[in-house]
Amino acid sequence: MGDKHENGSATRRRRTTISGGASAKRANGSTPASGAEERCLRNGCGAANGGAKAREAEAPARKEKSGDAADERLSCHSLQESLLSSASGYSNYRGILNWCVVMLVLSNARLFLENLIKYGILVDPIQVISLFLKDPYSWPAPCLVIASNAFIMAALYTERRLSVGTISEATGTFLYFINLSVILCFPAATVLTVTSMTSVGGVFALGVYTIVFLKLYSYMDVNRWCREIRKAKARTLSRSHSCPSVSRANGAAAHALVTYPGNLTHRDMYYFMFAPTLCYELNFPRSSRIRKRFLLRRLFEMLFFTQLLVGLIQQWMVPTIQNSMKPFQDMDFSRMVERLLKLAVPNHFIWLVFFYWFFHSSMNFVAELMQFGDREFYRDWWNSETVTYFWANWNIPVHKWCLRHFYKPMLQRGVNKWVAQTAVFLVSAFFHEYLVSIPLKMFRLWAFMGMMAQIPLAWFVGRFLRGNYGNAAMWMSLIIGQPIAVLMYVHDYYVLHSSQAQGGERGVEL
Template identity: 75%
Template structure:
């Protein structure tokens, strides 16, 4: 029934709009001027902050820089990682919204990785001062056997890890949590790599096609009901948008977390392949957020949640802080590229806090699972329509 109903919708779309897929239009989403590459230049400039972080850690390891001064300089460097690209995106007119989202996502990843790099090296210095052997981090206490064979370890001790090779391996590795010694797989499995590469190429083309053919016309037809405040038509547009939006989200999840991250891990012989767990079985909102994006969850747990608990915060306060921090980054990745301050993403993430409480308090089993799926299927299209409507009004209606 699902296949037949969606096939009818897709055929109706083709009859109504014709074939809208245009590869050239995809390139224009990243480049306005073929001679201007602001997004690429910004990504290359991120290396400056990486070099600064490594230089600070080397000075701290040698004892030529005090802990207080080092912490202050690290904080300034981390703040600059978020503020510098945002300022450039807001000032430079030739950068496109899609290119800006991609660039700011790269800078956000660099921020999280360098934050972890700073913390782990600080812990190593503290252990060195008390003259104890550094215990293995919690997320590296996995069994010696992996799906890809025996895990080979190339043991490095502090401060021998403070090299460009070590840091850049971490920057490209599919993890946000730094370790001196990552679990490594013994070889590159060529068949596995080719399958994941094929999936990457196939699903990215499918994603682009679905967005151009299905999402864009539906969103464009939603602008008039918003202008007229026709609530019945708005709800109809919202429900119509929910189907392709959720399908695209599911395909994107598989493409990124299963295909792309496994390709990177296989090429780099990175042994830890736990990028997601069974989030589709979530019976609570909290379980979903803990299991759909394992790299981010591990980072939040290690560098945000547990440090807050150690400082005396309650579990509820720590969980709320994690949700609000996530809300900030969601808003950062949307409002800055679109060059408009609209708190829809922040409000959507913040709303997960009361929703998580309600689901865990009143719903159990399949009812909780249904609530999680409904929040995913309906919540995202609402945010999409709000941002597109505001962007359209700000950039097109005013000019007309």
């Protein structure tokens, strides 16, 4: 019995030693304790009891998971909309957009090959020069553009006289009226009378004079506002008697601010004349530097898209227009509609290329070269759901001019909003007809009526169409409306000149 008691005591001592050693090791960090032992030491319970409680806690979770799996086997449907439904909220149509692009490329590639097989290669870059010059020794369009400097200087020196009070406001307004009237009438009369002036050269010259007209009108208005502010401050005995100017530099450009009448210089005038805007300011927003890489990209785009436009017009559009003359002469309506739809594709594609070439590549190139900071030349007109939204966002320089110098002044004079909007469309229609009829030397008013037709179209789309339907109506008016005007002018031009040629032949025979 004594031996057994000693053996039991020795066993208990060994167990105590081992337990103490293990505790010492855990305290020193050499041997980590198991999770069950830590829970037992912390909660004061045995390892067996802790394991049982853990298994009891995990049992409902296992039952819940098994229940979910059973529910999934029983039910596989939920309340949801189809992806192509507007109520689904789904908006990732990238694959469909890529499909549309692929189909567009393939369909136009077929038309391109068909055109090559039927007509051969019609692209002739040398022929483009003849569109501007009939006689290599006579350059009427460039001479007209150079002559526009006389009207620019007349406006500058009129403003200088007004700034010092040499002439009255009434006299200055009269001089501006004469100057602006001659700007519109002089080039028109030259285009109509000079036989060496081509139609394309006439469009170019009249386009430059139209831009000069709009710029000088803005120049007149802004300087008049500055004089009014100066007089108002003089009456209130303010410390500052100059027209306020705000610096809105784009970047860290360090350009000195200009105040009235310090802006009446040749440098300021010609910066405005070449800047890609129609609205004058004393201090334009300026960029900090000229980005050469950006400039070269825009220059490359300009050269590439110029060649593309020439090729598309000569190879695709001209043959289609020529083949459309006979159905128009015979009044074959089914063939006329077919020709119209066939012309719609190249015409619209050329219009889109021209938009990118002019409003993005060319205007950004000029703006970067002149460090002009405001690059908002267009907005998202392609998302237009109304006709008015399109006309307000596809050509921002013209829209800003109309809003600042025509629409808002009319509202300030108490004119009705609808009447003011109609007047804006009327002015736009006049300039569209001015730029088309005079170079073609015939007056058919198709461009004028096309612009005025936008008023009832805008009312109809805004009243009855919304969302995607309004956007589709806008695209339809662009794709179909422009070819109709083109065909009408080409048909009338063809009929007019063919009748004149036949009359000349009869005269020779007589």
